[in-house]
Amino acid sequence: MSNEKYEKGLQIRTQVLGEDYVNRSIQNADAFTQPLQQLVTEYCWGHVWGREGLSLKERSMINLAMISALNRPHELKLHIRGALRNGLSREQIREILLQVGIYCGVPAAVDSFRLAREAFAHLSAIGAQTEADGQRMTDLGARYVMITGNIKFDIAPPAPMQVLAADFRNRFGPQREILLAASTREGEEDPLLEAFARMCPPEVLLVLVPRHPDRFDEVAKLVKRAGLKLQKRSKGVPVMADTRVWLGDSMGEMHAYYGAADVAIIGGSWARLGGQNPIEASAVGCPVIVGQHTFNFKAVCEQAIEVGAAVRADDIDDALQVALEIIADPIRRKAMSEAGSLFAHSHRGATGRTKDLITPLLRTARPRRPGER
Secondary structure, X not given: OOHHHHHHHHHHHHHHHOHHHHHHHHHOOOOOOHHHHHHHHXXXXXXXXXXXXXXXXXXXXXXXXXXXXXXXXXXXXXXXXXXXXXXXXXXXXXXXXXXXXXXXXXXXXXXHHHHHHHHHHOOOEEEEOOHHHHHHHHHOOOOEEEEOOXXXXXXXXXXXXXXXXXXXXXXXXXXXXXXXXXXXXXXXXXXXXXXXXXXXXXXXXXXXXXXXHHHHHHHHHHHHHOOOOEEEHHHOOOOOOOOOEEEOOOOOXXXXXXHHOOEEEEOOOOOOOOOOXXXXXXHOOOOEEEOOOOHHXXXXXXXXXXXXXXXXXXXXXXXXXXXXXHHHOHHHHHHHHHHXXXXXXXXXXXXXXXXXXXXXXXXXXXXXXOOOO
């Protein structure tokens, strides 16, 4: 299995079909069905859906027509929801199904229209992150849309993580300047380490935190291959003055890593993987640098850049140059830190608004009967 294609396929599959569905499919796989999950994720979603010749929206249009013609009701309902996520309007889906009726038969179109209406019925109450999202849901026929915002803004940095961040700074030593590479993905560390060795002076410590724990050992080997002295967070010892890279081989401590850093480069945005959420960094006042590929977090990244909490760089070299400039300019660093804190604080309240949205629905919901799905 190609790790790169599988990762890309998993990202696209999750983007189109939804995180809950994809997680259930993978977690519920057993020894018999696991090879099918790998095949579908890597080849269907990584190799085919990941090609550049068609947009995700265009691929959804093709899928709806083919699945309707093949009379695969379960898949059709799933892909109608995916088509909505990819930006198709209800009117466009209707036109696709009408086309199916002409060329593939009226019975296929009748079933497809029925399933489409069932899928649209789930849009009766929508909590949208942004005004643009809300308008798109309204255009799809949702009867009630509330702009609730992003719940992740409501996650305050836990007090133990703030204490741990201070402990990290003590381990680094007062003379070190801290550059965090957060949630890096496969294919990003090699160019990052090469550029870091070439561009950054010894007093800059690279705190490198891979996105996936199963890659900790792999990334440690990359650091050693780059000729950079390495220490690991898991060892729990002070960082030596000549250590160039501190590997964040732990889980659940990202708030502490951000809190201990002078500036953070966000992973997943240098390869075409969609980036990572910058909210955690902003919440602790850590200046952020993102790459060109932030499509999974487009709105929040653009908002952070607009208010001065983040900067977009062209490539890894550009990112390191910007990072060094921010580190060398305390006034700019302070301004970005304050902008990030204000950005995170001003967007809070989504949890309460979401609760207000769903509470009436829960009161009127009919309990499921035994065996009912």
